[in-house]
Amino acid sequence: MSRKLSTRAKLLLYGILLVLCVPFVFPTWWMATSSLKPAADIFAFPPKLFPDNPRLDAYRKVFELQPFGHQYFNSMYIAVVVTLGTLAVSSLAGYGFARIRFPGQNILFLVVLTGLLIPSEVTIVPLFQMFHDWGMIDTHWPLILVPVLGAPSVLATFIMRQFFIALPHELEEAARMDGLGRFAIYWRIALPLARPALSAVAIFTFLHSWNLYLEPIVYLSTPDMFTLPQALTQYVDAYGGPMWNVQLAAASLTALPVVAVFVFAQRQFVEGLAHTGLK
Amino acid sequence: MKTLDRPRSTAATGPPEDGTRAAQPFWTSRRRDQLAGYLFIAPQLIGTVVFVLIPLGLVVWYSFHEWNVLAGTFHSVGTDNYHKLLDDPKLPGVLRATAYFSVGLVVLNLSLALALAVLLNQKLRGSVVFRTLFFSPVVVSLVAWTIVWGFLLQKNGGINAGLDLIGVHGPNWLRSEGTSMLSAVVVQCFKNVGLNMVLFLAALQGVPRELYEAATVDGAGRWRQFWRITVPLISPTILLTSIITVVGSLQVFAQIAVLTQGGPSGSTTVLVYYLYQQAFTFHHFGYGATLSVLLFLIVLVLTVIQWQMRKKWVFHES
Secondary structure, three states, rough: OOOOOOHHHHHHHHHHHHHHHHHHHHHHHHHHHOOOOOOOHHHOOOOOOOOOOOHHHHHHHHHHHOOOOHHHHHHHHHHHHHHHHHHHHHHHHHHHHHHHHOOOOOHHHHHHHHHHHOOOOOOOOOHHHHHHHOOOOOOOOHHHHHHHHHHHHHHHHHHHHHHOOOOOOOHHHHHHHHOOOOHHHHHHHHHHHHHHHHHHHHHHHHHHHHHHHHHHHHHOOOHHHHHHHHHHHHOOOOOEOOOOOHHHHHHHHHHHHHHHHHHOOOOHHHHHHHHHOOO | OOOOOOHHHHHOOOOOOOOOOOOOOOOOOOHHHHHHHHHHHHHHHHHHHHHHHHHHHHHHHOEEEEOOOOEEEEEEEEOHHHHHHHHHHHHHHHHHHHHHHHHHHHHHHHHHHHHHHHEEEEEOOOOOHHHHHHHHHHHHHHHHHHHHHHHHHOOOOOOHHHHHOOOOOOOOOOOOOOHHHHHHHHHHHHHHHHHHHHHHHHHHHOOOHHHHHHHHOOOOOOHHHHHHHHHHHOOOOHHHHHHHHHHHOOOHHHHHHHHHOOOOOOOOOOOOHHHHHHHHHHHHHHHHHHHHHHHHHHHHHHHHHHHHHHHOOOOOOO
């Protein structure tokens, strides 16, 4: 429905869009500004959009009360390892299912696709038992192994397969004539062409790992091992009530770097997800 | 033909033949290629079996047992857990809460996503800026987003303060049974609606403009065009987003755990939260496994229904 709009219609449209923006943008603004307010002013009425005398006390407390730097590192390195692992596993499997013919291919693809049908919450009880038997409770192994090899990577494999199926055959034929083996074709020809699909997979894998909450609170019990989502909820006072300004400071530190990267690279982000993501 | 570039493939398949000789009795180039296929899919296949299928089998097996992971006790209880499930006085409330959340989220999320996509699909300067803003909560850490909304929805928080300024006295959103679930739905909707919006936007851009021009010539108004042209043409995307959103809504956990802890009086205790409580707070692992089986069956049934619907009403381009 892209037609020329009258000026009045345009103004109306801008007005509607601006109003609609509020619930999307205001919480992030409120989070960042409230984290700079002293605890006493946090529920001050009337609410202040800009803090009167911004201070960083809450940010100091974030690091005093918990090994927050360590927890930040945990979340970061787990998300990076999971992303790289998923890229490797899903691009290999996606290529294999899309471009190589072997007996049992369709059945095996269906076996893998069951991962799409089974939310990881369904298997959390037996997985807990398994990792307990393997002595991996309170380690980061469950947070890495399950996403890279289990249900979450199946969607990535599916996307990679869809992408590789669409590649023209001629490219590979030429490479085979030149004597390249399968792995060399995958590595030197297919992967470089798959950059859009790979970046879409990388983005949603990173975010998925970064947001994981159920799994960390099930598997981890030592503050030094915690990941960020879990750490954020631990800033409570002696009565179990949240220390709001400290929670908001920690939340800002968690959210703002990713938002900054996103704003910087939003085109790749959004269009990558739209065009290769889930069609 | 060269041998495969992966060294372990030859190591794993016994004595490697001389790679320069073309025709071997067993390791023909076709066989070698098939082997490569198996090796390519092996990590994902083994991972799916170990971390999805075996646990799925185990969860059914466990649902007939009761045990304590920490104490190491394990014994069969027959179908007791299923009797308990049917008699559980809390379960109807849990299922109602789950349905409320899922239906509320799907309706709110899909209609808002479609509305935003249609608005952004107009020829308008700066629509990329708006798209970025609507999408931005997707990249905000889920728990951080939920904490901020939890803060805004406090009795004396930002939302009620704003309402007070215009003379409306807001409820205690998260502590009243009437508004707690609504709050959870709204918080989740604004977090992820950008994702569906982007998918809808891509679908809208694929609708040929000539169709609208023809319809205008025929005297069809915008509203009519939307229902008769846009909706049928993007119906595959509507189906896809609804499946993703429904399945995602059944997995909701962090938002509930952070916002309301299932309260007040269980009004926001959705299935996954209840499962977590039973298994990991009360250590009723067998009953937790039984609830997992129930969750799996619900997801399975809903997915099958949605695929059946696809045959009926989704427009096929080819």
